[in-house]
Amino acid sequence: MKDKIGFIGAGNMGEALIKGILKAKLLSSQKVCASDIRETKLKQFQKTYGIKTFKDNKELVSQVNIILLAVKPQNMEEVLSEIAPVIEKKHLVISIAAGITTSYISKRLNDKISVVRIMPNTPALIQEGASALAMGKHATQSDLKSVQKLFESVGKTVVVDESLMDAVTGLSGSGPAYVFLFIEALADAGVKMGLSRSVALLLSAQTCLGAARMVSETGEHPAKLKDMVTSPGGTTICGLHALEAGGLRTTIMDAVEAATRRSKELGQVKK
Ligand SMILES: NC(=O)c1ccc[n+]([C@@H]2O[C@H](COP(=O)([O-])OP(=O)(O)OC[C@H]3O[C@@H](n4cnc5c(N)ncnc54)[C@H](OP(=O)(O)O)[C@@H]3O)[C@@H](O)[C@H]2O)c1
Numbered sequence: 001m002k003d004k005i006g007f008i009g010a011g012n013m014g015e016a017l018i019k020g021i022l023k024a025k026l027l028s029s030q031k032v033c034a035s036d037i038r039e040t041k042l043k044q045f046q047k048t049y050g051i052k053t054f055k056d057n058k059e060l061v062s063q064v065n066i067i068l069l070a071v072k073p074q075n076m077e078e079v080l081s082e083i084a085p086v087i088e089k090k091h092l093v094i095s096i097a098a099g100i101t102t103s104y105i106s107k108r109l110n111d112k113i114s115v116v117r118i119m120p121n122t123p124a125l126i127q128e129g130a131s132a133l134a135m136g137k138h139a140t141q142s143d144l145k146s147v148q149k150l151f152e153s154v155g156k157t158v159v160v161d162e163s164l165m166d167a168v169t170g171l172s173g174s175g176p177a178y179v180f181l182f183i184e185a186l187a188d189a190g191v192k193m194g195l196s197r198s199v200a201l202l203l204s205a206q207t208c209l210g211a212a213r214m215v216s217e218t219g220e221h222p223a224k225l226k227d228m229v230t231s232p233g234g235t236t237i238c239g240l241h242a243l244e245a246g247g248l249r250t251t252i253m254d255a256v257e258a259a260t261r262r263s264k265e266l267g268q269v270k271k
Helices: 012-023 039-049 056-063 074-085 101-106 122-126 141-152 162-173 176-194 199-216 222-228 234-243 246-269
Strands: 005-008 032-035 050-053 067-069 092-095 114-119 129-135 155-159
Touching: 005 056, 012 039, 012 122, 012 129, 012 141, 032 039, 032 056, 039 050, 050 122, 056 074, 067 074, 067 141, 074 101, 074 114, 092 141, 101 114, 114 141, 114 162, 122 129, 129 141, 141 155, 141 234, 162 176, 162 246, 176 199, 199 222, 234 246
Parallel strands: 005 032, 005 067, 032 050, 067 092, 092 114, 129 155
Antiparallel strands: 114 129
């Protein structure tokens, strides 16, 4: 890639992405830089990743053609008003801030600027993220391709209409927490049945990892994979019966619906 990318906000997500981009050799460390209000973070990024860092967000913007906004949603207003005077038509702006729309960003920068919004999730920290991308009004297909390439260095990507970003937040944004809860519950159940905590946790996490990989690598419908391990009158059908009696499917749907609703509510103040 011939691009030069600058991260505003050197926090958890910023670090995950920088790590992924450098590890995938998508860009060299000379083509990546970061700015943050915390000097300790900048020193750490220089040392660990060999990238150039800036205390001043405007200086960073003047050095790059792609700007990745990785500050918390509550800091967006101040960051956008700070960089607005130095934004040019050549810039592509990417935002990962939850609930901040592309129109919110372009209104504060320049109405003609290309903006792409992303909702990544925390497994991006280990290059297993799931990111949904939505194009702003002036983003082009070529902008989308560049952004997709960047985020594929930390996992898988899908493109959605921006109106579906709250649903994405409710599913994959909040999803790792649901899965952590499931893994913990499965391990607790193993402990109840007499397994040691460490054995139960290893079996539980590896079972979820293996099942998830089977779904994504075979491309088979999960119901078909479930049927393949469910023999007549066997153990698995007894377990499945108990899960259905407990309303697992409905509970999961309720969880995603509740999180989507909350994401919408939080986004209302950031129009
Ligand atoms: N973590 C996730 O699971 C996740 C998932 C999807 C999307 N996101 C989005 O990713 C964004 C970053 O999240 P994060 O977890 O990486 O946050 P984070 O760890 O708090 O990182 C943000 C960094 O930006 C710094 N900062 C604050 N104001 C700034 C300013 N004016 N100029 C430059 N830097 C500034 C912060 O410093 P201080 O700490 O001193 O404020 C912090 O070092 C958020 O908008 C979030 O919605 C996160």
